[in-house]
Every structure is written in C-alpha cells, then in structure tokens.
Amino acid sequence: MSEPLKSSDPSRIAGYRLLRRLGEGGMGVVYLGRDDAGTLAAVKVIRGESAEDGGFRARFAREAELARRVKSPWVVSVLGADAEAAQPWLATAFVPGPSLVEAVATHGPLPAPASRALGRLLAEALADLHAAGLVHRDVKPGNVLLALDGPRLIDFGVARAEDETALTASGMVVGTPGFLSPEQARGESATAASDVFALGGVLAYALTGRPPFGSGEPAALLYRTVHDDPVLDGIEEGSRALVARCLAKNPEDRPTAGELRDLLTEDAPDDLGGLPDPIARMIAVRSAEALALPEIEPTALDESADPGVKTADGPQDAPPHHPGRRRMLLGGGALLLAAGGASAALLATRDDNTSTQAMARPTYVLGVHSTTVRSAALFSRAGERAARLAVAQHNATRGRAYDLKVRILRDDGDAASAREVAGRLTADRDVIAVLGPVTELPMRAAANVYGGAGLTHVSSSTGQQDYFVTSPRSSFQTGAAHSALGGWIALHALVTRRLGRIGVVLDRSGGTTIQDQAALLVKQWRDALGGQVVPRVVAEETEDGPAAVRSLLTSGVTAFAYLGPLGPTIDAARLLAGAGFTGPRWMQHLLYGTDFPRLAGTAGEGWYVVDSAVDPSVLSTKSARDFTAVWRKRYGADPEPHAAEAYDSVRMLLTEFAPTVPSRAGARPVRAALGERMAKARYRGIDRTYAFGRYHQFDSSGSGWMSSTYVHEVHDGRFRQLGSLADLQSAGKAES
Structure with missing residues (x-):
C-alpha cells in the first residue's frame, strides 16, 4: 500500500521521478519512483541524523554493494545507489x-x-x-x-x-x-x-x-x-x-x-x-x-509560500488570503488538545455554534472498534463511553476548527469479523483514528487492515506485541504488556515482605496471555528474587484445576497464584477457603473489574490483582478528581475499571491529530501523519505518561512505571485499590 507525496517531499531523486510514498521509518523514506524509461523502482532515501553519520553512510554503501552481489530472479535487484549524495539513496526494482x-x-x-x-x-x-x-x-x-x-x-x-x-x-x-x-x-x-x-x-x-x-x-x-x-x-x-x-x-x-x-x-x-x-x-x-x-507535477517544498501550487494530491485552489482567521480557528481547535491530560479538557463548557461557523467547520470521525464478546464487556463499554466523553468535550470547545463524532462498530471476537470491522472503518474517509480493537485476536487480525490503509489505531486493553509484524507504523498499545504483569506479582510480594514458597497454577485455557504471564512470574520469583516456586499446569479442555490446587495445598506453599479464566479461579478460591488457606493469593490481571468478588463471595476476600489499570476515583491528583467528576456527571457513577486508560488513549489520539489538520480549506488530513506523530509522542494522562517503544507498545522502561502499577484487593465484596507498587514500597520502608 502507498500514500500520496507530502508537500515537503522532493519531486525527483537522481534519475527517478517520485510518484508515491511506500513507507517511512526512523532513518528515512521509501518512495515509488519511475525513471525516464518508465521503469518503476523503490527508492530508499536516508534523512536526518543518519545522513550526517559517516559510519552510517559506510554501512549504507555496504548494503548496496552486498545486494549487487546477488544474481537471482527471486531476490530484488539493485538499480542504482549513491551513498555520497546529500541524502543517500538506494533504488531497487519495484515489486507491486x-x-x-x-x-x-x-x-x-x-x-x-x-x-x-x-x-x-x-x-x-x-x-x-x-x-x-x-x-x-x-x-x-x-x-x-x-x-x-x-x-x-x-x-x-x-x-x-x-x-x-x-x-x-x-x-x-x-x-x-x-x-x-x-x-x-x-x-x-x-x-x-x-x-x-x-x-x-x-x-x-x-x-x-x-x-x-x-x-x-x-x-x-x-x-x-x-x-x-x-x-x-x-x-x-x-x-x-x-x-x-x-x-x-x-x-x-x-x-x-x-x-x-x-x-x-x-x-x-x-x-x-x-x-x-x-x-x-x-x-x-x-x-x-x-x-x-x-x-x-513537482511538489513544493513549502506549500504556504504558494497556496495555489500543484501537489502530490493534484491541483489545489488557492483559498482566500485570510491567514489570521484560518490560523486562529485551527489554533483554537488544537489548543484544548495540546494541553494534555483531563484537566484542560474540562475547561471547555460552552459552544459558540453559530450557523456560519458550523457550516465552515469540517467534521471528522473517531472510530471505535469494540466487541460483542461478553467476557470483554468491561473493556468495550469503558472504551465506548470514554470515546463519547472525549468527543463531547472537544465539540464543546470555543473556536474549534473542526467537529468530531463517534462511530462504533463491534466485532465478534474472531479474525474474520475483526477484519470486516476494520475494513468498514478504513473505507470511511472521514475516520481519522480508531480506538481498539479490544481483545488480542481481533487486534492481530485488524492491525493488518489498519496498517494497509495507514489508519492509526490504539488499543488500551491488549498487551501482546505481535501485531507489529503486519502493521509497523499504524498500530499502538497503551496498556502494559500482559507478560510483564506476571513479574509484577513477584514485585508486590517483595515490597510487602511475603516472598515465601508460592504455588503457581498455569491454566492453559486462559490462552497464550496467561502462559506468558505465568512463565515470567515463575522466573522472577525463583531466579530474580530467590523465592521457592511449586508450579502446576492445567491442560486445556480439562477439569484438572481442582486437583492442581489440592496438590499444592499438600506441598507446604505459603502463597498462591491461580492464572486462568474467571470460573476456574473462583473454584480455586473456594477450595483454598475451604482448606483454611490464609496466605497471599493472586489472580490474573484481566479479572480486575469482573464479577469475581460477587461470584466468589467470602471465598474471594483478600485476593489480589496487580494491574496497570487505575481507579481514578480514589486518587487525590487534580487530573484524577476532574476526570472522576465529569464521568460522574455524564454517566451517573464513578469511572469503571479501564475507563481512565481508554480515555487517555482517545485524548492522546486527538492531541496528536490536531496538528495534522490542514489549514487550507478543502484539504484533507493525511492519515499516515498521525501514526508518525504518535510514534514520537509523550502524553501526560490522568495517571501516567504515555510513550511507545520500538514495537509501538506502551513503554514501561522508565523509572515511573511502579507509580502507575496498582494493587487491587477484594474487600467487602468489591475490588479496592490499595495503592501503587511505589506506594506500597514506600509504606514498607516507613514501617521498617
């Protein structure tokens, strides 16, 4: 799939007339070019710091030389290269x-x-x-x-x-x-x-x-x-x-x-x-x-210098020269979004919706790729509500340059329906970004569709980083990696001084998410922290969970983790309660916010969940208080689990979208521009700062992740937030 050239792109590289963009990475851009004989080529052009690096130029020349050595009909052939040019380039035969x-x-x-x-x-x-x-x-x-x-x-x-x-x-x-x-x-x-x-x-x-x-x-x-x-x-x-x-x-x-x-x-x-x-x-x-x-036609280096110039998108009519008015409208629409967090969004309470301004404003669509899967209803409902709230806040902003509306489509939890939803959203040219999908399989399947169309989408509820294989520029995750949360269970035990002999049940019916989490928990508890681990594995489509729990009860464990679906975890809680087990007990993080407290009853009291999801209603920060207040006003209750993360994801999308909106009347935003901005963005949300790693996953490599990883305990029939790992660590140090 390709994209139109940008106004800043050159019209020629060496002997190649550039036609389209094939892709862009951290070091440069790959263009579709055509030489004077009509031969199509993929032209890789190096830009930025890499072009100034002599060592990189040497490696780039080496790449061209290596590729030239190969004579095979099944290896893409090199047509030309220049590592000494101001912007080094390499042209290979284009494969359509x-x-x-x-x-x-x-x-x-x-x-x-x-x-x-x-x-x-x-x-x-x-x-x-x-x-x-x-x-x-x-x-x-x-x-x-x-x-x-x-x-x-x-x-x-x-x-x-x-x-x-x-x-x-x-x-x-x-x-x-x-x-x-x-x-x-x-x-x-x-x-x-x-x-x-x-x-x-x-x-x-x-x-x-x-x-x-x-x-x-x-x-x-x-x-x-x-x-x-x-x-x-x-x-x-x-x-x-x-x-x-x-x-x-x-x-x-x-x-x-x-x-x-x-x-x-x-x-x-x-x-x-x-x-x-x-x-x-x-x-x-x-x-x-x-x-x-x-x-x-050749592109212009600065379209503002000549508003009537022909660009890669074809001839554009020169708009009336009123730079102040148009620039002010754009600035007004972007001001709210650029502020970041929840507090700035809550400042907007009225609309200056005169008929003239409403007619002048374009309307863009925020897509929400949700799901009908009942086990994921917590995530889907929170995402849909968060999107509606964020869009309503934008549309209440004075002087905004454009309006927004929400379009919600739901998959059935399988690959085919996920691709169908993604296809419908990408086909709607007014859709500028998407929140979702909600679960792992749809994320993996839909990412290819979104990536092919250059439509940026963000999932706040998935946590496996394999979608980057098919969508390296358009797909993002704002939730912590599922597997990492297994290791954070061990950290919770460490900071609360309960790192004893743990029994870990890996129930494979929970899927690869749980398998990865269990493997890391065992490794961290045993190898990194020096604790003792007694693991048990429950095969899929069996009812061996109770037997695994009973065997652990006879092995002298002082702590317990059951990593599996809701039903078997409830059964484990009842068995442990019946045996009088009072040591610390953990469930897998996807059960936070579920009916576990109600269904498990008294047997569920005292169970822990370690998750990156926050309950903003118990935080004392201004952004959390403001968000909780506006959520209560709109929906009549405290924000549900996972609402804050979905809201932050939407706000981040809209913040980064605002600068991509063209100031020229009638021009459309370039979809790929949003993905480029997201990859480099740092956004301060309600509770944490969002940035992305190499695979567009939530970056938890910094020092602040312990402050935004929370421990929730089942208490009095509901989940209660005890505090972040950092809070619990500080409390432990104060007591010692």
Whole structure:
C-alpha cells in the first residue's frame, strides 16, 4: 500500500521521478519512483541524523554493494545507489505485489502445493545469496513480496558477508523475534543455517497462518525459540517433516538452502500458480495499479509560500488570503488538545455554534472498534463511553476548527469479523483514528487492515506485541504488556515482605496471555528474587484445576497464584477457603473489574490483582478528581475499571491529530501523519505518561512505571485499590 507525496517531499531523486510514498521509518523514506524509461523502482532515501553519520553512510554503501552481489530472479535487484549524495539513496526494482504477511493475514494460509512452490523459490534465492558469501539475517514473511511470476526476497539492511566481522555489538539480537534462529536469539553470529531456520518459520506461517513459536512479547518469543519445540499443528505430513528439519535447534541438523530447494523441487509446482484465487487477484490488482500510475507535477517544498501550487494530491485552489482567521480557528481547535491530560479538557463548557461557523467547520470521525464478546464487556463499554466523553468535550470547545463524532462498530471476537470491522472503518474517509480493537485476536487480525490503509489505531486493553509484524507504523498499545504483569506479582510480594514458597497454577485455557504471564512470574520469583516456586499446569479442555490446587495445598506453599479464566479461579478460591488457606493469593490481571468478588463471595476476600489499570476515583491528583467528576456527571457513577486508560488513549489520539489538520480549506488530513506523530509522542494522562517503544507498545522502561502499577484487593465484596507498587514500597520502608 502507498500514500500520496507530502508537500515537503522532493519531486525527483537522481534519475527517478517520485510518484508515491511506500513507507517511512526512523532513518528515512521509501518512495515509488519511475525513471525516464518508465521503469518503476523503490527508492530508499536516508534523512536526518543518519545522513550526517559517516559510519552510517559506510554501512549504507555496504548494503548496496552486498545486494549487487546477488544474481537471482527471486531476490530484488539493485538499480542504482549513491551513498555520497546529500541524502543517500538506494533504488531497487519495484515489486507491486503484497507481502506474504498481508496476503495470509487477509485471505488465510496458502495451500500446501503453493507453499511448497514458494519455499522452493525462496530456497533458491537463499542458495544464490549464500553462494555470493552473504547471510540475509532477517528472512521473515514481511520481507517476502508476491509478484505475478513468483516471490521476491527483499531488505538487505542487516545482511552481511558470512566471513565479515559483525557490525553489531556482541550479544545484540539482529532479526525479527519469532523467525530468527536460536543462535541469533542467544546473540551469536548468524550463518547460512540461520537463514534456513528462518525460511522454515516462513513456510510454517504460509501453511498455518501463524508463526511457529506463537505470538507475544519479543522476549517470550526469543525464549520459546531457544527452548520450545515449534507448533506445527495443521501442516500436512509431507511438509511437516521438512519444516521441522529447517527448524532444528542445532544448525548442523538443518538442510542447506540448496538441499532444501532440491527436496522441494520433487513435488512442488514450477511457479505460484496454485495460489488461492483471492491472493492471485490481490497480486493482479496491485500490478495493474502500478501500471496505471499517472505522472505527477513537482511538489513544493513549502506549500504556504504558494497556496495555489500543484501537489502530490493534484491541483489545489488557492483559498482566500485570510491567514489570521484560518490560523486562529485551527489554533483554537488544537489548543484544548495540546494541553494534555483531563484537566484542560474540562475547561471547555460552552459552544459558540453559530450557523456560519458550523457550516465552515469540517467534521471528522473517531472510530471505535469494540466487541460483542461478553467476557470483554468491561473493556468495550469503558472504551465506548470514554470515546463519547472525549468527543463531547472537544465539540464543546470555543473556536474549534473542526467537529468530531463517534462511530462504533463491534466485532465478534474472531479474525474474520475483526477484519470486516476494520475494513468498514478504513473505507470511511472521514475516520481519522480508531480506538481498539479490544481483545488480542481481533487486534492481530485488524492491525493488518489498519496498517494497509495507514489508519492509526490504539488499543488500551491488549498487551501482546505481535501485531507489529503486519502493521509497523499504524498500530499502538497503551496498556502494559500482559507478560510483564506476571513479574509484577513477584514485585508486590517483595515490597510487602511475603516472598515465601508460592504455588503457581498455569491454566492453559486462559490462552497464550496467561502462559506468558505465568512463565515470567515463575522466573522472577525463583531466579530474580530467590523465592521457592511449586508450579502446576492445567491442560486445556480439562477439569484438572481442582486437583492442581489440592496438590499444592499438600506441598507446604505459603502463597498462591491461580492464572486462568474467571470460573476456574473462583473454584480455586473456594477450595483454598475451604482448606483454611490464609496466605497471599493472586489472580490474573484481566479479572480486575469482573464479577469475581460477587461470584466468589467470602471465598474471594483478600485476593489480589496487580494491574496497570487505575481507579481514578480514589486518587487525590487534580487530573484524577476532574476526570472522576465529569464521568460522574455524564454517566451517573464513578469511572469503571479501564475507563481512565481508554480515555487517555482517545485524548492522546486527538492531541496528536490536531496538528495534522490542514489549514487550507478543502484539504484533507493525511492519515499516515498521525501514526508518525504518535510514534514520537509523550502524553501526560490522568495517571501516567504515555510513550511507545520500538514495537509501538506502551513503554514501561522508565523509572515511573511502579507509580502507575496498582494493587487491587477484594474487600467487602468489591475490588479496592490499595495503592501503587511505589506506594506500597514506600509504606514498607516507613514501617521498617
């Protein structure tokens, strides 16, 4: 997918007329260009600090030289490069087809014959690469493009010569978690065998629609890659054995790329003609669109200098020259949003809605991707209410430059309905941003759709960072990583001096979220803090939870954690209460705000939840008091669990959207601009400062995360917020 050029983009790079933007990262921009002979190219242009770095220029020149070495029909070819230019650039042949990630995420796994044909051609590409003395180091579905005549392996940004000293620091992981090899996960050098391992992961993904080591936190993926067997369920027997050989832990047990090519040649078709019709149509449509691209006029470096200039979006009429009025209207609309937090939003109480101003203001839409899933009703209701409140506050602002409205669509908790909701929201050109999805599977499925359309969306309730594979620029999370919260249970025990012998039940019916959380809790409690752990695992679709609890009661545990769904956790609470167990007890964080206190009754008293969700009604800060007051006024009750985080997410979106609104009458905001701003933003919300990490996840690497991680206790039949981990730590120090 591509985007229009911006007014600040050049119209030409060397001999290439630039037509569209293909993508943008921290170091530069990739454009679609066309030379005088009509050849299309992907032109990577380096900007900013990297262009001033002599060492980076040397590595960039090396990338071009490495790519030129490879002579393969299945490796994207280099058309030209200049590492010494004011803005270094590299042009490669443009492949108009979708990536393997996009094709599989949109239309499902490939049939076995098509997957084997794909594997054969990619193995041939790797064999040619290795014959040139190179190692790719980042073979993954996103680096495989599908064209009419076969696949293309792209991106030599981290490739290196096999006999060359690594340019990365010792122990640094290079590649994409979930596809890189065990040796790379351990920080060791990558070899040709590492590329074969990654290709095995690509084949598993093509055949099943999921990575062989699952999804989740990068650290969890690296751990599984080193220690766990790949999950190859659903792969037919003829292909499974070969994929398993590629994914062998020992590099010596893997076939070479040439051997793999020969093995796949035996019964694979000669080309990708066996692709499902929807994917074949996707490739054909992309190719036809590329052939039909029009020429463009040169872009202007500063559109304000000549308001009537032609831009990448076509000719624009020059608006009447009233800079003060238009600029003041825009400033008025952005003033509220730029203030940040809840307090500034509450200052706006009246509307200057004269008919003239209302007619002059455009209306934009905030989408809410919610869900009908009953178990997620807490999150969906809070998100929908938060969006309505934030939009109402914006529309009550004097002098605003635009109005907002809310459009709510709900998925059914599955991938297909999530993609359908995302498709409807992205098709509505008035939608400028989306809150949601609510749960993990829809987040993973919809991210590809939102990413393809460049529509920024933020989920405040998901916590697995695997969506970045399909949407590296448009998808964001403002909630803490689910797996991290397992470790924070151990920290709660430490600061309250109850780090004894803990029994941990991992109920696999809770899904990968709970599995990651349990693994980190065990590791932190035992390895980092030196406590004793007695773990138990309950298999899916069994009723072994009670037996696991009883076995722990006989093993002398002094603390207990049941990480699983609501029903089994209630059963565990009743068993512990019946046995007279009075030690500290923890449940998994997604149960905060549920009916656990009511359903468990007296057996639930004293259970803890450690979560990043805050109850603002018990905080004393002005922003929390203001937010609680306005929520009560609108909805007649205190903010429900997860409301503050959803509200902060919407406010952050609207804050960063305001500067992207064009001042020129009739011009539309560029969707991708919001994602660019979000990636760099720092937003002070009701209780915490929001910023994003490498994978657009909530950044909890700073020093303030303990102050915004809360412990809730079941007391008198409801969840009661005891304070943050920082509060409890300070209280413990004061008592000692």
